[in-house]
Amino acid sequence: MTAPVPPRPRRPLTLRDVSEASGVSEMTVSRVLRDSGDVSAKTRDKVLAAAKQLGYVPNKIAGGLASQRVNLVGVIIPTLSNMVFPEVLSGINEVLEHTPLQPVVGLSRYDPPHEEKVLFEMLSWRPSGMIIAGLEHSEAARAMLRAAGIPVVEILDLDGEPVDSVVGISHRRAGAEMAETIAEAGYRRIGFLGTKMPMDHRARKRFEGFTGALARRGIEIIDQEFYSGGSGLAKGREMTRALLERTPDLDFLYYSNDMIAAGGLLYCIQTGIDVPGRLGLAGFNGIELLDGLPLRPATMDIRRREIGRRAAQIIADCAEQGLSGKGERVALRPLFDPGDTLRQAPSNGGQARSDHV
Template sequence: MSDNPRRRSLTLRDVSEAAGVSEMTVSRVLRGRGDVSERTRAKVEAAARALGYVPNKIAGALASQRVNLVGVIVPSLSNLVFPEMLAGLQDGLEDTPLQPVVGATDYDPAKEERTLFEMLSWRPSGVVIAGLEHTAPARAMLAAAGVPVVEVMDVDGDPVDAAVGISHWRAGYQVGREIVARGYRRIGVIGTKVDGDHRARKRLEGVERALAEAGIGIAARADYAGVSGFGKGREMTAALLDGAPDLDFIFYTNDLTGAGGMLLCLERGLDVGEGIGLVGFNGFTLLDGLPRKLATVDSRRREAGQMAARIITGSWEFDGSDRRVELTPHFLAGDTMRTRPDSNEAG
């Protein structure tokens, strides 16, 4: 496992000292037992929450005080990006005794906090959690977990322990530069209203920065709530084009909505690529076989899961104090963007 000196488990003594009560009182409060005043109970619970202390549900059951499980917390299992990361993690743990156990949070920070609390109470041997943005209590729990913690699929921020993934901001910036280089000027965006989808927000910010540097703004934008899919992409693209028919490019924060938008544009007889350019994000292989290959960015999800497994098992050594592993995203021009005038690409 990890030899990172920052990984030390908190004890009842830490909580008792912070709350100014005995360890026995702390134990009674956290187990929900004993005659403890509400004032004392509130003090203990506040101290435990501030420290990130999680009670040990297997105390005394195992000599190691750890189980051979890796707690994995992701925002969604219906969004294909997360199962692909999980497949990579499973690959990396294949020849070890460790097994992942998964919880989904629906992009809800409070639910993430509760899920993390429950998982840590069983004393897993490691934690893999999507993203770098968490509530203060969740970060405290991660910092006090006493095991390797890997925040995956994003490196734009300060990890609690270690992080692996792409920079979504830089990936978005690269897409923006490609849009400009290919001569598009009237840009529309179709994104998501989900507040917790920080990765989509960061890549859109990167796109906007690249466009702004070229003196180009976002001409039209539509946001949606709920699950991404072909139907949602068709619906949102129709609404966007009906309101701004002079657009010559649409950036989608997700491949599935982008694919639906592409089908809508083809049905309307639009010249996809030359007349109107389209790009998605994530590089979903399930879109292979559509009439056109959607331009996209491979966000290296499976590799992120594999690298997370190496960090959890201690087979990866960091070079220096920066415990981030930044993977390089792959821009794929597909068939829905013009050829760059300064290249010989075939799409």
């Protein structure tokens, strides 16, 4: 454990900052940002460009409010249709319900421009902190987060450079550990089933870690099947059927999440494929809902509720201490569960461990 990085001195941006950056008066800047008054298109574009580059967000709360902050914590996640994120929200709420702070949730839809829009609206109400999924954001979004003058916690991913604090796991490491476990179990002809979504950076990093670890053992992915849109049991069945019809001699299928892995498992059971003897399976996320299946898919639990709790605690501590940020890094190690779909259980047993560095 190491001491947190000292918070960088930050202050909220003002109209004067935008005025100086754009070369026009504060009154003109105010008219442009309020979309009122007679301002030329050229001047308007100049002001808006300067505001975006700086990360300036207008203040929507009453000017007489002494603190110029409200007891809200903005939380931005990609979706509520994936069961990972409601559990993160549960962890956040478990901590904040014992404080004056109240979480407010927005959805980014894995779309950077939409994330910018949601972030802009949330910051305009001057929340006491922000919790946001992932480390990859547009330059405009990162500028807004840096300029907000409030604690920011990016969650779920450690593979990148955070704006302020970060809580999560290394997805590259998680993918590599899964690959090593599969290889140790003796599987060699491996297929991958995952998402086409280019903005799902965490899934991409797991795939990079997975293929990199296999390559170091002289193993390559034999075939792949990708999908777009929401994941589910039907999607997993469909993808598994397509992949096995195309490449029937595969001996292991690695899925990017547990839901499609469960669909693949049901397809194998229905068609009489011996799991794990003839074909091994593994997913990702450790979703408890799947515990009722005839066999439990091998998986990794990323400790999403704990991630939510740790992130909320950082925000609560900052609010109590009057800090604009902590620069804290909380690294959690996912818990491996061999389930019933590997020929042999890994020797390390996936012992729980939390590294707070």
